[in-house]
Amino acid sequence: MHIKEEHNLIRQSVRDFAEQVIHPKAQELDEKAQFSEDITRQMGEMGLMGMVIPKKYGGQEMDYLSYIIAVEELARIDSSQAATIAAHNSLGIGPIYYFGNEIQKEKYLPQLCTGEKLWAFGLTEPNAGSDSRGSKTTANLESGKWVINGSKIFITNGSSKMSAGASVQTISGRKEDGRKEYSCIIVEKGTKGFTSRTMKGKMLWRASDTSELFFDNCTVPEENLLGQRGNGSKIMLSTLDRGRLSIGAMGLGLAQGAYELALKYAKERHQFGQAIGKFQAIAFKISDMATKIEAARRLLYHACWLVDTGQPFSKEAAMAKLYCSEVAREVADEAVQVHGGYGLMKDYDIERFYRDQRILQIGEGTSEIQRLVISRHLGI
Amino acid sequence: MKILVCITHVPDTTSKIAFTDDNTKFDKNGVQFIIGPYDDYALARAVELKEAHGGSVTVLNVGTAETEPTIRKALAIGADDAIRVDAEPLDSYSVARNIAHYAKEGAYDLILMGRESIDFNSGLVHGMVGELLNLPSFSPVMQLDIEGDTAKMSREIEGGKEFLEVKLPFVAGCQEPIAEWKIPNMRGIMTARTKPLNVVPATEETVQVSAEKFELPPEKGEVKLVDPENPAELVNLLNNEAKVL
Ligand SMILES: Cc1cc2nc3c(=O)[nH]c(=O)nc-3n(C[C@H](O)[C@H](O)[C@H](O)COP(=O)(O)OP(=O)(O)OC[C@H]3O[C@@H](n4cnc5c(N)ncnc54)[C@H](O)[C@@H]3O)c2cc1C
Secondary structure (H helix, E strand, O other): OOOOHHHHHHHHHHHHHHHHHHHHHHHHHHHHOOOOHHHHHHHHHOOOOOOOOOHHHOOOOOOHHHHHHHHHHHHOOOHHHHHHHHHHHHHHHHHHHHHOOHHHHHHHHHHHHHOOOEEEEEOOEOOEOOOHHHOOOEEEEEOOEEEEEEEEEEEEOOOOOOEEEEEEEEEEEEOOOOOEEEEEEEEEOOOOOEEEEEOOOOOOOOOOOEEEEEEEEEEEEHHHEEOOOOOHHHHHHHHHHHHHHHHHHHHHHHHHHHHHHHHHHHHHOEEOOEEHHHOHHHHHHHHHHHHHHHHHHHHHHHHHHHHHOOOOOHHHHHHHHHHHHHHHHHHHHHHHHHHHHHHHOOOOHHHHHHHHHHHHHOOOOOHHHHHHHHHHHOOO | OEEEEEOOEEEOOOOOOOEEOOOOEEOOOOOOEEEOHHHHHHHHHHHHHHHHHOOEEEEEEEEOHHHHHHHHHHHHHOOOEEEEEEOOOOOHHHHHHHHHHHHHHHOOOEEEEEOOOOOOOOOOHHHHHHHHHOOOEEEEEEEEEEEOOEEEEEEEEOOEEEEEEEEOOEEEEEOOOOOOOOOOOHHHHHHHOOOOEEEEEOOOOOOOOOOOOOOOOOOOOOOOOOOOOOHHHHHHHHHHHOOOO
């Protein structure tokens, strides 16, 4: 693996931060389904926003592996906070940095990199999830302005007081051959006709802000187009490719956290006169967890190395996302088993981990879609 | 104000302690090393004082190349530059002599360190450095503010607290609550990359102390729970088993 001394320092620092600042509040925020502005700001001060963005836009100019390690360490303690950071960096900041023009980057990136404000990526719609091309939100260019109509659902960081806006995937017309033309458009919070609503009743990521966005003749200047007109699909695909690595990091970190909880519990809990970890059935579960985590970490870090060395990484990113998220499920499930009945109680962190892992096989492309992406790379 | 902070590179407090070479050497295998927790308080306060009054913070460690990640962390926390005196820190006196030499060279206004390291816990170095430099030294300092060329401090003493005013320069061994530990942020880690870490030769290599043997404390015995309704049993155990009454 390509770990440098600096990566260890990043890991240790984010770990200390997560344990000292996030962990004491994680259970309560989950219980109350409350997004924490305070923790989000502190994550900004830690420099967890804009980690891979150049200094001139206010970022930290770190490599992709550094960012992935940071997300992993957050998820080792609390998936909700990791989700805020992963979505803000990969889905919020990413498209503006990679596809925005100089004016847009200078306008938006600095406040998004300090963590004063959050940004969202609006792709999913009620009737367009995996099939994002089935979306219905439209943007019509009328006398130098985009008029947007439609709605988005399940959008992370879209409705808290800290959210400043979203990059929205729209149908902006028809191509010459009659097919739909997709474009991405920047919509700032406060624009007339744009409203957002927090979604309630989630079983997981309860302290992360998930929202619905509504566009009702929402009008923005023509220059709010992100990238080229008609490039919406390209922006989306490229954003999701990178984003997958951060979901992989969330899977890896969650698995690591769940494994550590199981290991500790197996040493402490006594039945039949000995620590349950002494029973081979439990010891083997924990050995399997450690082995899967090691494999997942290598797959994910290898994909990051491809990104950091400028090589194609789309297939490896899909593999890493698929594998890390499935390892998270398997490890969390077995970790609950190790905890017995206590693992089902909210007083135990593992209960939250067990719920939180479930989205990782669904968000940013379901496991089925990852397999589809991989199979296409394999020429099937 | 020029501040020097001396830091140790010590095993993490949760490390499993074991020995090798016939119990004469500490087994470093798989051990995570950290900045000495008391030194970390001293460093945090030094960075705060620099932020409030201007000046610079230099960290110094007497150690071999393997301590550099620990030094780099101190730079990420906010020190401006670092000195590594290239020597194995084998006894308090040789460490103090090395520190004193480079502290004199740098003409610092304030020399801070932890009240003790957490490996050998001797708590001798600050006193020795003070003596070698002919400066007053204080420990354990729990509060430290600077006004002009004067420091206001409070120090823990037997049965109470002592409040002091001292003119700079001096040496202080620090402990909590002098400041809160600082976690390096990403910007700190990135700027630490290019901050100078100067490796200098040891001026004092004579070691006067050598370890004959290390021994672990005896394992903790079983805990006995006594029913609160049964104080007679407790008295009996304290009397006849623990033999402490
Ligand atoms: C908490 C949360 C946060 C989210 N954040 C964001 C966000 O910030 N931005 C955003 O745009 N979206 C976000 N999403 C949406 C998420 O990306 C979608 O839920 C996901 O893409 C799946 O879409 P869907 O829910 O409509 O499921 P569907 O696409 O309806 O899938 C249902 C099932 O059908 C399967 N399926 C579909 N098509 C195929 C196929 N071709 N082959 C095989 N199986 C198939 C799927 O794998 C799945 O098992 C978020 C979702 C959640 C729950």
